[in-house]
Amino acid sequence: xxxxxxxxxxxxxxxxxxxxxxxxxxxxxxxxxxxxxxxxxxxxxxxxxxxxxxxxxxxxxxxxxxxxxxxxxxxxxxxxxxxxxxxxxxxxxxxxxxxxxxxxxxxxxxxxxxxxxxxxxxxxxxxxxxxxxxxxxxxxxxxxxxxxxxxxxxxxxxxxxxxxxxxxxxxxxxxxxxxxxxxxxxxxxxxxxxxxxxxxxxxxxxxxxxxxxxxxxxxxxxxxxxxxxxxxxxxxxxxxxxxxxxxxxxxxxxxxxxxxxxxxxxxxxxxxxxxxxxxxxxxxxxxxxxxxxxxxxxxxxxxxxxxxxxxxxxxxxxxxxxxxxxxxxxxxxxxxxxxxxxxxxxxxxxxxxxxxxxxxxxxxxxxxxxxxxxxxxxxxxxxxxxxxxx
Numbered sequence: 001x002x003x004x005x006x007x008x009x010x011x012x013x014x015x016x017x018x019x020x021x022x023x024x025x026x027x028x029x030x031x032x033x034x035x036x037x038x039x040x041x042x043x044x045x046x047x048x049x050x051x052x053x054x055x056x057x058x059x060x061x062x063x064x065x066x067x068x069x070x071x072x073x074x075x076x077x078x079x080x081x082x083x084x085x086x087x088x089x090x091x092x093x094x095x096x097x098x099x100x101x102x103x104x105x106x107x108x109x110x111x112x113x114x115x116x117x118x119x120x121x122x123x124x125x126x127x128x129x130x131x132x133x134x135x136x137x138x139x140x141x142x143x144x145x146x147x148x149x150x151x152x153x154x155x156x157x158x159x160x161x162x163x164x165x166x167x168x169x170x171x172x173x174x175x176x177x178x179x180x181x182x183x184x185x186x187x188x189x190x191x192x193x194x195x196x197x198x199x200x201x202x203x204x205x206x207x208x209x210x211x212x213x214x215x216x217x218x219x220x221x222x223x224x225x226x227x228x229x230x231x232x233x234x235x236x237x238x239x240x241x242x243x244x245x246x247x248x249x250x251x252x253x254x255x256x257x258x259x260x261x262x263x264x265x266x267x268x269x270x271x272x273x274x275x276x277x278x279x280x281x282x283x284x285x286x287x288x289x290x291x292x293x294x295x296x297x298x299x300x301x302x303x304x305x306x307x308x309x310x311x312x313x314x315x316x317x318x319x320x321x322x323x324x325x326x327x328x329x330x331x332x333x334x335x336x337x338x339x340x341x342x343x344x345x346x347x348x349x350x351x352x353x354x355x356x357x358x359x360x361x362x363x364x365x366x367x368x369x370x371x372x373x374x375x376x377x378x379x380x381x382x383x384x385x386x387x388x389x390x
Contacts, residue, residue, distance in 0.1 A: 003259050004100035005269035006387065007043070009357035010036045011252035013198050014345035015120070016216045020203045021249040022120045026055075026062050029201075030070035030116035033253040036199040037112060038075050041255055043265055045075055048255075049108040051082040052098050054091025054115030055349035058084060059127035062118065062349075070116060086349070087278075088378035089316060091115055092252060093352025093385060099256040100273040109261035114253030115350035124247065124348065149284055156378065157233055159286035160317035164238045166285070167323045171238040174318035175227040178243040178342045181315060182222040185339025189214055193338055193365065197357040215344040217246040243318040248345025252353035271360045274370065275301040275386035282380050287320050289382035290374040291327045297372070297384035305330050308386070309368035312355045314375045315340035324374070338362060351375070356385065363389035 010033050015021030021029065030053065038045055053067030067082035087094040092115025099113035131137055139146075141154060164174065188194060194215070201212040222242075230240040257267055277297035281289040290313060298304060311334050313321040321340065325332055338358055341351065352375055359371040374384045 002104050002106055004103040004273040005257045005259070005262055006271040006273065006360060007255040007257050007267050007269050008037055008041050009197060009254040009270070009360050010040065010199050011197050011354045011357045012201055012250045013212055014215045014217060014248040014250040014347060015212065016345070017120050017247040019120070019216050019249070020212045021118070021201065023204055024118065024201070024249070026116050026118040026121060027066070027069040027073040029118060029249065030114065030251045031074035032199055032201055033114055033251040034070065034074040034076060034112060037253045037255050041267065043110065043255065043267070046077050046079060047265065048076060048080050048110050048112055050102065051076065051080060051112045052095040053082055053084045054095045054352060055084050056086055056088055056091055056117060057122045057124055057127050057348065058086060059130070060122045062116070062122045087381060087383070089314060089346070089348055090352050090375040090377040090381065090383040091349045092354070093356065093373065093375050093383045094278065096254055096256065096353060096356055096385060097276045097278065097383065100276060103256055103258045109258045111256045112253055113256055114251065114353045116251040117347035117349040118249045119247045119347060120249050151284060154283050154286065154379070156286055156316065159284065160239050160319050161234060161237050162285045163288055163323050164319040167319065167326055169238070169319055169322055174238060174243045174322065175224055177318040177322055179222055179224055179227055181336065181339045181342040182219050184337065185215065185218045185343035186220050188338035189218055193362070194358070196361045196365070217248060217345045218343045239317050239319065243342065245316050245341035245346030248347045250345065250347035250350050250354060252350045252357055254353055254356060269390055270364060271390055272388045273385065274388045277384040278381065280379070280381045286378065286380045287316055287376040288323065289380050290320070290376050290384070291324055293382035293384045294324070294328060294372065294374055297386065301386055303386070308370050308372045309334065310337060310359060310362055310371045311335045312359045312371065312373040314346070314351065314355060315342045316346065316376050318342065320376050352383065360387060360389060
């Protein structure tokens, strides 16, 4: 079977809501990652067959064939097409899957997969809420669907609380997990662990132009006491903003290549896509599906947990990776070793590629071989990707 190689993987450092990246148009933000990828790999931009762009809130500045707008803002020639996809929080991870599948099938040789989300300039859910406010249509779920599942709506917040209750996690345990995410991310940032993946961006500050090189949401001063003082998201709930992924702005991109393209262009891949799985499950608890998806992926790949050196399980809420860890019986020392979205932010449509960049570079930095990434997604879906560092 034809192999799909990761030639390079880059991302921007994330910006907090209304923070460092607020001045960047989303198309330009996406173009920055693409341009860095082109510069670093030295590939002829005209040789790229396609750009697959993850983006969740496709409205406003992230609308109207948004992926194509990212291409037009980048160094890629207008001959490169693009498509925008939405698999919720797994959008950019699915972009990697589609790119790898295109390469493995032999229909394309060089594909850029990535994602963009400016949660400052296009706030989450505004592609639904603005319609409701204007009196146009109703909810995205039909009455038939809501009746089928016995709910008034599908909510990730409800699902996260359901997981905390199902797996028996206390508020204190989740606060401790959130604190550890900040500590790991802070240590990684201070040690330069993210340097190999981060694209420098020029941002305006009170003191003039500056380079944005560090994930803005990492809290160096976080303590259990400060986290304990944050109010629950839902009244009487256990999860808080401190144990949920941070709203963030950012982009990420990977160059996926066939073996033929690697040889033809003299490329030096840093990883290989080893396995791809996507599954669907219960849309009410919603965020539990990575557990089942991981089991399916490992079985299909003929691997066990012991074969995997590092795990990236998206920290949508603390209860998600904690439940995954408990259900799988995995080694916590291998999980989210550089922190996760609780600390570094969760730019929705970009995060799948952001985590992939971190995973691949983390494997290489540690001299490890296999990494597994999984992402919980709206509607009860989950992607799993297994990569092999080279």
